[in-house]
Amino acid sequence: xxxxxxxxxxxxxxxxxxxxxxxxxxxxxxxxxxxxxxxxxxxxxxxxxxxxxxxxxxxxxxxxxxxxxxxxxxxxxxxxxxxxxxxxxxxxxxxxxxxxxxxxxxxxxxxxx
Amino acid sequence: xxxxxxxxxxxxxxxxxxxxxxxxxxxxxxxxxxxxxxxxxxxxxxxxxxxxxxxxxxxxxxxxxxxxxxxxxxxxxxxxxxxxxxxxxxxxxxxxxxxxxxxxxxxxxxxxx
Numbered sequence: 451x452x453x454x455x456x457x458x459x460x461x462x463x464x465x466x467x468x469x470x471x472x473x474x475x476x477x478x479x480x481x482x483x484x485x486x487x488x489x490x491x492x493x494x495x496x497x498x499x500x501x502x503x504x505x506x507x508x509x510x511x512x513x514x515x516x517x518x519x520x521x522x523x524x525x526x527x528x529x530x531x532x533x534x535x536x537x538x539x540x541x542x543x544x545x546x547x548x549x550x551x552x553x554x555x556x557x558x559x560x561x562x563x
Numbered sequence: 564x565x566x567x568x569x570x571x572x573x574x575x576x577x578x579x580x581x582x583x584x585x586x587x588x589x590x591x592x593x594x595x596x597x598x599x600x601x602x603x604x605x606x607x608x609x610x611x612x613x614x615x616x617x618x619x620x621x622x623x624x625x626x627x628x629x630x631x632x633x634x635x636x637x638x639x640x641x642x643x644x645x646x647x648x649x650x651x652x653x654x655x656x657x658x659x660x661x662x663x664x665x666x667x668x669x670x671x672x673x674x675x676x
Contacts (some may be wrong), residue, residue, distance in 0.1 A: 551665060
């Protein structure tokens with residue numbers, strides 16, 4: 451079972467920032483927060499991950515609260531091609547079940563013109 | 564060149580048949596996976612191989628048999644297909660076991676009639 455809670459859907463205007471929240475209140479100290487997205491009829495795509503510091507790459511920024519119980523994925527300038535289901539996943543470093551990527555229902559982000 | 568490629572993209576077959584889905588990655592990754600995405604869009608891991616060795620088998624019926632002839636290939640053979648096997652199957656790879664930046668293929672949509 452997924453250890454995260456995300457809104458079912460969100461809308462965003464093209465060109466504006468999209469802020470996708472994720473709650474992971476039971477996250478353990480050695481678990482990372484990963485974000486993937488799945489554009490319609492495509493395979494999932496890795497976006498970003500972090501442990502406790504904020505992270506930024508060419509796709510997005512990840513803001514993790516100090517208590518690590520929630521995070522926000524930020525797409526700074528959303529485009530129509532960013533319309534997708536966004537998955538927030540917590541994952542440990544060790545092997546066994548803790549290692550797996552467990553996908554939940556995710557958030558359907560719709561970017562509107 | 565596609566990093567993770569699956570064939571075929573679509574597969575329609577009758578109940579009781581045996582079919583295979585092939586997957587190849589040209590990223591030089593050590594670890595490969597099979598995921599299943601059902602009609603409700605839940606994405607679940609089925610198998611994981613590291614350097615041709617099975618490391619994760621998620622209570623998948625033994626009608627499903629993965630085969631890894633080398634670390635660049637992970638094929639999925641399904642015997643005695645059932646209606647409930649209809650789903651989209653995704654192959655993925657990651658650089659090493661324990662790194663969750665996985666690259667996914669485009670998926671194989673299997674329809675059992």
